[in-house]
Amino acid sequence: MEITFDVLAVSPHPDDAEIGCGGTLAKLAQAGHKVGIVDLTNGEPTPFNDDPDIRIKEAKNSAKILGIRRITLDLPNRQLMDTIEARIELARIFRQTTPKIVIGMQGMTPGASPDHYQSQLIFDAAIFYSRLTKWEHLFNGLKPWRIEHAYYYYTARELTQINHPTQFISDISSFFETKKKSLLCYQSQFKAHSSYNPPIVDWIEGMGQYFGSLAGFKYGEIFFGMKILNIDIFEHFLQQD
Ligand SMILES: [Zn+2]
Structure with missing residues (x-):
């Protein structure tokens, strides 16, 4: 079956996109848009999970x-690198599913997985590769798709410096509970707390309230462009009241 998306979030591991934009994805899905997440890796192995099928x-x-719908690619967890092959793999998904909006994970997370930053590099390159002409032979004949x-x-995850010219906050006040529930699915990741696995509910609650407060919402998610x-x-x- 052919899957197409209006909005597609790219996640290095299953759970990253939910942490960053799960509320917004749920909101867009409920509004009737075709929304998906593509996981670059299956996220395993991880310290507290012995069975990759559990994470799936x-x-x-x-x-x-x-x-939403989810696609999981087979790129290697912990060894994710911005390679030509990885770029083509993600660009193939873009060409196949023709999303109007794509959302990737922002920046470096020194202290957490280096896969995160590599995913941003792959994301940036795949957007470009997706639209290039005269490359159909690399994509089984799939036509270019311009995002x-x-x-x-x-x-x-860390307070890294952000230099993107555009920022905005999405109001997820009505979807915060949905976001929380989705993240609580990942018991293999968040049940055992540690210095690098903070209590998930506190984390997303605090982050949601902080970003929400910047724009006058109870809960918000921030996006950079x-x-x-x-x-x-x-x-x-002038059109508002
Ligand atoms: Zn991750």
């Missing part, structure tokens, strides 16, 4: 709660 089941359950709207989600938004914002303000 958790990821499926999480997607069901968010009301106009590329953004990053943020997991606040590479392009300046061309919105007539003064006109938008």
Whole structure:
């Protein structure tokens, strides 16, 4: 069956996209848009899980709660690198599923998995590879697909410097409980707390309230963009009450 998406989030491991933008994905899905997550790896092995099938089941359950579809690629966890092959693999998914908006994980997470930053490099390159002409032979004949709207989600894993010109907060107040439920599916990751696995509910609760408060929402998720938004914002303000 052919799957296409309006919005596709790219996640180095199953759970990263949920942490960064699970509420927004659930909100867009409930509004009737075709929403998905593509995991670059299956996320295993990890310290507290002995069975990769458990993580797969958790990821499926999480997607069901968010009301989205999920694709899991076979790139290697812990060894994810920005290679030509990885770029082509993700660009193939973009060409196949023709998303209008793609959202990748933002920045470095020194102290957590180096896969995260590699996923951003793969994401950036795959957007470019997706639109290149005269490369159909690398993609089994799939036509180029131009993605106009590329953004990053943020997991606040570390306070790294962010230099993207565009930032905005998405209001997830009505979808915070859904986000929490989806993340609680990942018992293999968050049941055992440690210095590198903080209590998940505290983490997303604090992050959600902080970002929400910046824009006057109870809960929010922040997004970063590479392009300046061309919105007539003064006109938008004048149309509000
Ligand atoms: Zn991760």
